[in-house]
Amino acid sequence: GDSVTQMEGPVTLSEEACLTINCTYTATGYPSLFWYVQYPGEGLQLLLKATKADDKGSNKGFEATYRKETTSFHLEKGSVQVSDSAVYFCALSDHGNKLVFGAGTILRVKS
């Protein structure tokens, strides 16, 4: 079945450091790919998405490119802030009735 694998955390960075959170997927067909973010005590919010190969999703300084050849959708940000501290979830949609989530990666940014 479809699955999403993302790097284990927690990831701890200093403010203004570069961030990469790896995400790879297994799916039949051509899924849509998403990054969701969960701030402390809140539900998940969509951060960015890409619906076809080579699409780049971007939002709030974060970017991710849909790489079909490597089945990857890595999340990147050039300069993180303390306010970026959260749990980040990579997910795919099989165009059906469910989102398949990765296990989540905790990001901690220190000032």
Added chain:
Amino acid sequence: IAGITQAPTSQILAAGRRMTLRCTQDMRHNAMYWYRQDLGLGLRLIHYSNTAGTTGKGEVPDGYSVSRANTDDFPLTLASAVPSQTSVYFCASSATGLDTEAFFGQGTRLTVV
């Protein structure tokens, strides 16, 4: 403020008791979902509904039931709670399916003792 409301926000429940988690959305979304979030496992789909009057089973449906009598409400019922159902439960909705953005409630933290 438009969005999804879940109730209660947290609950401690004795094993064997019945419990209904409530979820209401005011965005007129057709599709609604229930997920459970467990450390190291991400979110797993319990049940979903593509439109009022229809429901379907997700990845981990055993021990849970849902109903969708109208567009706005999607309650999740645990008929006889067990400790393995201790989790954080999230309700979500989307307009036309999960290729579009899913909106999540703030979650219900349930502890079964």
